[in-house]
Amino acid sequence: MTTTIDPNFGAREALRLLGPYPDNWVPDHVDIDHNVTIVGGSGTGITFAFALRRAGIGRVTIIDEAEDEAHAGVWLNQARMNKLRTPKNLPGPELGLQALSFQAWYEARHGAEAYAAIDRIPRLLWAEYLSWYRQFLEIPVRYRTKLVRIEPANGFFRLHLEVNGIPQVETTRKIILGNGFVGAGGPYVPSVLAALPRILYSHTADAIDFDDLRGKTVAVLGAAASAFDAAGVALESGAKAVHLFSRRSEIASLPVIRVRGYPGAYNNYYQIPDADRWLQALRYRQFGSTPPTDAIERAIAFPNFHLHLSATWRSAHEQDGRIVAQVNDDVFEFDFAIAGTGYFVDPAARPELADFVHHIAQWSDRYEPPSDQGDEELSVYPYLGSAHEYQEKVPGSAPYLKDIHVFNPSGFVSFGLPIGDIPSIRRDVPAVIERISHDLFFADWALHEARITSDNVAPDFDTSLYADAVWKQKVPVT
Structure with a gap:
């Protein structure tokens, strides 16, 4: 059975x-x-x-x-x-x-x-x-x-x-x-991308047709988790090459938020003085959002993935249906760009x-x-x-x-x-x-005051429940 x-x-x-x-x-x-x-x-x-x-x-x-x-x-x-x-x-x-x-x-x-x-x-x-x-x-x-x-x-x-x-x-x-x-x-799209025709770029918040990127050269702006995730999916979908551009000289690797995860800080955070809460938020902005190790490994496993550090896009324009971007002193051409630039x-x-x-x-x-x-x-x-x-x-x-x-x-x-x-x-x-x-x-x-002070409720029992147990003093015989 x-x-x-x-x-x-x-x-x-x-x-x-x-x-x-x-x-x-x-x-x-x-x-x-x-x-x-x-x-x-x-x-x-x-x-x-x-x-x-x-x-x-x-x-x-x-x-x-x-x-x-x-x-x-x-x-x-x-x-x-x-x-x-x-x-x-x-x-x-x-x-x-x-x-x-x-x-x-x-x-x-x-x-x-x-x-x-x-x-x-x-x-x-x-x-x-x-x-x-x-x-x-x-x-x-x-x-x-x-x-x-x-x-x-x-x-x-x-x-x-x-x-x-x-x-x-x-x-x-x-x-x-x-x-x-x-x-x-809302999604943050850098102005250098926002000036391009909309068909040439997406934000990671969009529904991206990654199959359409097969055989194409793709740019990804940003170096946090969503940027690496998008790069990984594009590569897995058969992109010819993916170039990821980070403004920083290295990928953010210090998870500053995790430090404050112990019960004392976690439970009492709201009561921290404003100056200290502000400083903690500022530290996060300065250190950056840390992508998980496996998100980076997912992208770098492909030989056609290219990482650009200290690489800020200075300008971009459309030419013959493609993106021409100046990054520092170099010029690149892409079929499509993805903004992994957060919100x-x-x-x-x-x-x-x-x-x-x-x-x-x-x-x-x-x-x-x-x-x-x-x-x-x-x-x-x-x-x-x-x-x-x-x-x-x-x-x-x-x-x-x-x-x-x-x-x-x-x-x-x-x-x-x-x-x-x-x-x-x-x-x-x-x-x-x-x-x-x-x-x-x-x-x-x-x-609620009327409700909780009301006696408009059926009693649980009446006096007959205990009537026989009530002590009655016997009248002495004279």
């Missing part, structure tokens, strides 16, 4: 032992559609949805402008690494329930020995795990739903959406922006924030660094509160900003980690949930 092993048994048992989810305790309000709207339906969004459910906060919706699950988030789209860059045992979406972790999921399907054999999590397996997580926990995501505009109202927001291309307005009390780099600002952060670049972006406090509004520590790019990062909420540039000018929680890379200077990535989940998701719970509870305190 063959016994079928249920790979979900451990996760199902963990939920059973946890007990039923709390009932939604947030009072309904007329004309309010949602208590919380989560923008972004990938790993961040579904993790928040699960955490809110465990906190008894209902009427939560997740929206994502992607066509479907396969096109949401980065893992099956912009991400091109073979393996994640974080340790395989880093706490993540399981939120303390180990049976929901990647390790438990993987071992239930492939065994403990197979898990022990991998050094880091393969990217496609991580995407598969997140899909399982969403489906197993029955977390719905509304795809093809684009956030166009956030309009502050009296104690709530009107969300102007495009649902399947049709304009629609919904209302919500809280917003979580879990929409990644794009939600923080910029600037709330003013996000059209959905246009109604109130001038009220959002930025780091330049809260901290003035010494003259030798100035950095224009860091200065426009939003200065976030302890629960990742926007803060007012002028106190009292926009009190509704506290109800928008920013869980994307905008939070880097304030919290010291790439917010939205796995390392930020364990510390910051609970902090945001706690604040949302607090705010929703005390916003309706009068209703």
